[in-house]
Each structure stands twice: as structure tokens, then as C-alpha cells.
Amino acid sequence: MSTQDKVKINKLPTGVPGLDEIVGGGLPEFSFNIIAGAPGSGKTTLAHQFVFANATPERPALYFTVLGESAIKMLRYQQQYTFFDPAMLPDSIRFINLSQVVLEKDLGAVLEQITKEVEKSNPAVVVVDSFRTMVRKPESDMDLQSFIQRLALFLASWQATTFLIGEYAEEELRDNPIFTVADGLLWLRQTAERNSIVRKLQIIKLRGQDSVPGLHTFRITDAGVQAFSRTFGLTARKRNPPSNRRLSFGIPELDKMMDGGVREGDSLLVAGSSGTGKSVLATQFIAEGVRHGEPGIVAVFEERPEAYAERATSLGLDLETPQKDGKLTILYLRPLDLSVDETMQSILDAVQKIGAKRLVIDSLAGFEMALSPGFRADFRESLYRMIFALTGIGVTILSTVEVDESFTEFPFSTYSISFLTDDIIRLRYVSIDGQLRKIMVVIKMRGGNHAKDIREYEITSKGVVILGKRLTHYQGLISGIPVHSAQSSSKEEPPLDTGIEHKT
Amino acid sequence: MTAAPGMRDLAHRLLTYEAGAGKASEPMESPTLRVYEKLRQSLGEFVGAAGFYSLASRALALAKPEAPSLNAAQVAGDGALQGLSEIETQIDLNRDPADEEGIILIARLLGLLRIFLGEALTLSLLRNAWPGEAFDDGNAGNGRKT
Numbered sequence: 001m002s003t004q005d006k007v008k009i010n011k012l013p014t015g016v017p018g019l020d021e022i023v024g025g026g027l028p029e030f031s032f033n034i035i036a037g038a039p040g041s042g043k044t045t046l047a048h049q050f051v052f053a054n055a056t057p058e059r060p061a062l063y064f065t066v067l068g069e070s071a072i073k074m075l076r077y078q079q080q081y082t083f084f085d086p087a088m089l090p091d092s093i094r095f096i097n098l099s100q101v102v103l104e105k106d107l108g109a110v111l112e113q114i115t116k117e118v119e120k121s122n123p124a125v126v127v128v129d130s131f132r133t134m135v136r137k138p139e140s141d142m143d144l145q146s147f148i149q150r151l152a153l154f155l156a157s158w159q160a161t162t163f164l165i166g167e168y169a170e171e172e173l174r175d176n177p178i179f180t181v182a183d184g185l186l187w188l189r190q191t192a193e194r195n196s197i198v199r200k201l202q203i204i205k206l207r208g209q210d211s212v213p214g215l216h217t218f219r220i221t222d223a224g225v226q227a228f229s230r231t232f233g234l235t236a237r238k239r240n241p242p243s244n245r246r247l248s249f250g251i252p253e254l255d256k257m258m259d260g261g262v263r264e265g266d267s268l269l270v271a272g273s274s275g276t277g278k279s280v281l282a283t284q285f286i287a288e289g290v291r292h293g294e295p296g297i298v299a300v301f302e303e304r305p306e307a308y309a310e311r312a313t314s315l316g317l318d319l320e321t322p323q324k325d326g327k328l329t330i331l332y333l334r335p336l337d338l339s340v341d342e343t344m345q346s347i348l349d350a351v352q353k354i355g356a357k358r359l360v361i362d363s364l365a366g367f368e369m370a371l372s373p374g375f376r377a378d379f380r381e382s383l384y385r386m387i388f389a390l391t392g393i394g395v396t397i398l399s400t401v402e403v404d405e406s407f408t409e410f411p412f413s414t415y416s417i418s419f420l421t422d423d424i425i426r427l428r429y430v431s432i433d434g435q436l437r438k439i440m441v442v443i444k445m446r447g448g449n450h451a452k453d454i455r456e457y458e459i460t461s462k463g464v465v466i467l468g469k470r471l472t473h474y475q476g477l478i479s480g481i482p483v484h485s486a487q488s489s490s491k492e493e494p495p496l497d498t499g500i501e502h503k504t
Numbered sequence: 505m506t507a508a509p510g511m512r513d514l515a516h517r518l519l520t521y522e523a524g525a526g527k528a529s530e531p532m533e534s535p536t537l538r539v540y541e542k543l544r545q546s547l548g549e550f551v552g553a554a555g556f557y558s559l560a561s562r563a564l565a566l567a568k569p570e571a572p573s574l575n576a577a578q579v580a581g582d583g584a585l586q587g588l589s590e591i592e593t594q595i596d597l598n599r600d601p602a603d604e605e606g607i608i609l610i611a612r613l614l615g616l617l618r619i620f621l622g623e624a625l626t627l628s629l630l631r632n633a634w635p636g637e638a639f640d641d642g643n644a645g646n647g648r649k650t
Contacts, residue, residue: 065550065552070551070555071550071551071552071555072550072551072555072559072620072621073620075550075620075621075625076620076621076622079621079622079624079625086622086624086625086628087624087628089625089628089629090628090629090632094549094550095549095550096549096550097548097549097550097551097552097555098552099552099553099554099555100552100553100554
């Protein structure tokens with residue numbers, strides 16, 4: 001059978017930001033879905049969003065309420081969400097209460113009532129909230145599984161996309177015959193971790209199309225449920241082929257050390273202890289990009305955007321004008337109770353909004369601390385996913401990380417995140433001739449040349465300035481306590497390394 | 505505390521409409537009962553009989569201090585209003601609406617809907633029950649025009 005002979009399944013928008021991406025582009029038309037989860041996990045709100053996104057006067061939505069939240073209170077609360085449009089009631093959306101039928105009759109009568117209403121209204125969407133509360137009478141002629149099967153058959157034949165909402169605990173997921181009938185099973189979870197609530201959703205089952213596997217963070221705001229795909233909505237985008245273009249720091253000597261600059265699409269880690277100039281370097285990197293017409297994003301966690309821009313001004317770098325021109329966004333992210341995915345989505349949105357080519361995350365420690373404690377366990381994994389997604393579309397990322405200064409070790413990062421960076425620049429203090437001076441070395445450049453030189457630098461009113469000569473008169477520089485080399489008697493200036501280290 | 509003026513006006517309009525409509529179809533039924541039954545039918549669809557009973561009994565309780573003659577009325581378990589016909593004869597629209605038991609009761613019921621659902625949804629509900637009527641009265645709310 002050729003592709004053109006196969007039935008095409010239309011995908012309906014869920015009305016939930018981020019969820020379309022997770023379910024593979026939208027929910028299959030005429031599918032029979034179950035939204036399950038604990039009380040307060042957002043099941044009803046999610047169903048409402050779908051209803052408001054898809055109902056029309058010609059093909060309305062029927063929302064059957066059973067025993068549970070009273071319909072009038074449900075409408076009272078749901079209309080607080082921005083997606084709720086009262087003008088759509090009752091022409092496009094009808095709420096029908098089945099409590100009386102459930103209380104006085106059996107499931108057969110409930111099915112009959114639903115059938116009657118569906119035949120009368122020809123709906124595109126049917127919701128039964130909550131279908132679990134219908135199973136009240138053990139002596140009922142029709143058990144719940146039979147009811148679900150007949151309902152599913154009927155509603156699919158009537159070309160309705162259906163949602164049954166039910167409160168289920170995790171352990172009920174196994175061997176539950178009702179879930180077998182469903183085409184789609186969306187599971188909403190919420191757990192309390194330390195002082196914060198962590199909400200996650202999972203597409204346990206979705207017939208007919210690929211969904212993004214795993215647990216996805218979601219949040220309930222004034223706009224309703226908002227989901228944050230683990231792939232940040234970038235799965236559909238192809239990864240750019242590796243670029244050979246180099247991005248300048250605006251610091252000629254550093255560019256030389258990096259064989260012309262940072263390779264476009266790389267993730268660069270600048271590691272050093274407090275005061276070594278990580279943020280200065282990051283500011284110069286972003287300012288140089290803007291100067292070359294490359295929009296940039298700076299995500300700051302430890303100081304406010306105004307302070308960040310003011311500090312740049314003191315270095316002779318203008319970050320105010322590009323912000324006004326829409327070429328630069330300084331994001332101040334101190335969410336405290338947000339998920340890591342949600343925070344990263346804010347960064348991604350900003351990147352996509354201005355078409356950013358350079359991104360600075362200053363700093364990873366601040367980023368982690370800004371997260372709700374419950375989400376910190378996900379930090380490394382989520383960071384990896386975001387960096388992979390962004391570098392894949394050609395964004396060059398500079399992250400700063402503070403490392404404890406040790407005079408016995410030379411750590412690159414306290415986060416064990418070196419694996420997710422292509423390039424590493426290490427800054428550190430060193431004790432020389434009775435002074436605390438600073439040295440810089442390019443540790444790694446994946447797939448490119450870089451100098452092996454250990455260079456001394458200073459932070460001046462013009463930013464980071466690399467001093468003119470390589471430090472050859474000392475040994476053990478990276479220990480921070482070098483010893484004067486015995487060979488230091490030579491007066492000859494050593495040549496600078498022009499980039500002979502080749503890493504793959 | 506009395507029913508809000510906007511709700512009284514709206515109730516008055518509904519009763520006037522039903523008084524006119526009733527003359528042609530069912531002249532013996534009071535306008536108050538006709539309005540009440542339409543609301544019961546329309547509301548009952550989505551709040552259920554028990555839900556409507558709760559609202560109606562609350563509205564009646566609120567209306568009784570304003571119109572003591574309503575003391576004889578009661579809401580049955582299925583939401584039906586009982587005892588009103590004994591109190592109310594044919595509504596006299598020339599009387600002051602504030603004295604009219606039916607207007608007070610309906611205004612209280614509409615007032616509860618406005619409190620719980622907001623004006624937009626309340627008007628939307630009324631448009632559904634009275635498709636021919638325009639409920640874009642500034643006193644009643646900010647609903648869409650029909």
C-alpha cells in the first residue's frame with residue numbers, strides 16, 4: 001500500500017502551550033483519551049483548554065459533569081483562566097450534568113443519555129468529568145469496562161474526540177482493562193518535594209503517532225496548564241551541520257589562543273574562582289557579538305539586568321542601546337519555585353524571539369540555586385538537553401561556573417559538566433613575585449586547534465586584557481603557587497603558541 | 505440588603521416578556537413561574553437538579569425578608585417552585601417592581617448566578633433560555649449583543 005493510500009489522521013491542537021510538541025503535533029482526531037491523575041493535578045483545566053481550542057458552533061463540545069466538582073463551581077473557577085471565553089457558551093460549548101442519572105439509574109442509562117445528547121448536538125469534542133464517579137452501584141447491569149467500550153465505539157463512530165477524566169493512583173496503572181480501550185493516556189502527577197510542588201505529565205500511551213517519551217514538567221498559571229517538553233520544542237528542527245566559523249571575543253590575544261575564536265555552535269565553559277573575570281569575559285563576548293550584528297541573550301541569576309548593563313558601561317561596552325534595538329536581551333531569572341525546564345524554556349523563548357546567535361549563562365551556580373529544590377536533581381540533565389538543542393540550531397553558548405580555588409588541584413568545574421561543553425577556558429589566581437595575579441589557559445576545544453599557552457591577564461577599564469608574554473619563567477603555574485624556573489636566566493622572549501594543540 | 509437594581513431590572517424584563525408571551529399561550533400560568541421554569545430547565549442542564557435546588561432555595565431564602573409573602577413558597581427536591589400560585593395572582597406590571605414578589609425572587613436567583621458565574625456567563629445563559637431577547641442592557645452586564 002502506498003503512502004497516499006493510508007488514512008491521514010488529523011491532529012487537533014490541545015490548547016495547552018507545549019503539549020502539542022509533546023504529543024507529536026496535536027491529539028489525533030476522533031481519538032478516545034483518558035486524562036488520569038491525582039486530585040488537583042490539572043485534569044479538568046487541561047480538558048477545558050482542549051475544549052476551548054476546538055469547539056465551534058457547527059461542531060460544539062459537550063462537557064458532561066458527573067459526581068464530583070459541582071458544575072457551577074467548576075465554571076466559576078475555570079473562567080478565571082485566560083483561555084476561557086464566555087462567549088463560546090452555550091453555542092460552542094455545552095455543559096451537561098449527569099449526576100441525577102448516575103444517582104438514580106445505572107451506567108446503561110448514563111450511556112443512553114450521552115448517546116441522546118451526542119446525536120442531538122453532533123459534537124467534535126466530548127468530555128466526561130469524572131467518569132470514575134459513575135461506578136457507584138456494584139449491582140449495575142453494565143460494568144465500567146463494558147460502558148467504556150461501548151462509549152468509545154459510539155463516540156468514535158460519531159467522529160468525536162473524547163476525554164474521560166479520572167482520578168487514579170500510580171499503582172492502578174498496571175493491568176487496568178479500561179486503559180486498554182483508550183487511544184491516549186495522559187497521566188498528570190504532582191508531588192511535594194521539600195517546600196515546592198513538582199508537576200509532571202507523561203504520555204503513557206498514544207496510538208497512531210510518536211510522542212516525546214518521559215516526564216515533562218508542567219505548570220498551572222492564569223493561562224491554564226502550560227507544559228514544557230523535555231526536548232524544548234526543538235525536535236522538529238534539524239541540527240545545523242558543524243560550522244567552521246569562529247566567533248570573536250573582541251580580545252585579539254584570546255581569539256588567537258582559540259585559533260580565531262569560539263567555533264560557532266559550540267558550548268564554552270569559562271571556569272574560575274570569584275573575581276577572576278568570568279562575567280567580564282562573558283560580557284565582552286556578548287558585546288562583541290552585538291557589534292558584529294549577532295543578537296545575544298544574557299541570562300543572569302546573581303545580579304539585576306540594570307547592574308549588569310552598568311558594569312558593562314564601566315568597561316566601555318554599551319549594552320543599553322542593543323537592548324532598546326531588540327538585539328540584546330538580559331534575562332533576570334530568579335524563579336525560586338520554577339522547574340529547570342520552565343526556566344530553560346524562558347531562555348529558549350528569548351533566543352527564538354530575537355534570533356539570538358550568542359547566549360551567555362552567568363552563572364551555572366546561580367542558575368541552579370534559582371531553581372526550586374525539587375528540581376535541582378534534574379539540573380544537569382536538563383542543562384544538557386538545552387545546550388544540545390540550542391547548539392544544534394547554531395547558537396553559541398558561553399556558561400560561567402565558579403570553582404573553588406585550590407592550590408593542590410585544578411578543577412574545571414564543580415558540577416561535573418565538562419562533558420556537555422565543547423570548549424573550556426580556565427581562569428585562576430596565581431601567586432607570583434609577591435602578587436596575586438591571574439592566568440588563563442584554554443583547556444579544551446573540541447574539534448579545533450588551540451594554544452597550550454598559559455597567559456597572564458588583567459582586568460582593566462577595557463575589560464580582560466591578556467598581557468604580552470607567555471609565562472615561561474615559572475613551573476607549576478596551574479597549582480597557583482609556581483616556582484621560579486631554573487631556566488629563567490634566558491633573556492630570549494619565548495614565541496607564542498599559535499595553536500598547535502589539536503583536539504578531536 | 506435588597507436585590508441589586510440591575511438584577512431587578514433584568515428580572516422585570518423577563519417577567520414582562522413572559523407576561524406578554526403567556527397571554528397568547530398559557531394565560532393561566534404566572535409569569536414568575538414561567539421565568540422560573542425556564543431558568544430551571546436551562547440551569548438544570550449543567551448544574552443538575554440538585555444544583556438548581558441549592559441555588560433556588562438560597563434565592564428564596566434571600567427573597568423572603570424582602571417579600572414576606574414568599575414565606576409560604578418552597579422549593580421542592582426536584583427544584584420546582586411550590587406555593588407561589590397561592591401567593592401570586594396575575595402580575596400587575598404597573599405596580600412598583602420592588603413590591604413584586606416574583607421580581608424579587610427572580611432577581612435574587614439571577615444575582616446568585618452573577619455572583620457565581622459572572623455577568624458574561626449569566627447573560628449567555630439567559631440568551632440561551634430566551635433566544636429572542638436582547639440582553640445587552642448596560643445595567644445587566646457587558647455581554648455580547650445578539
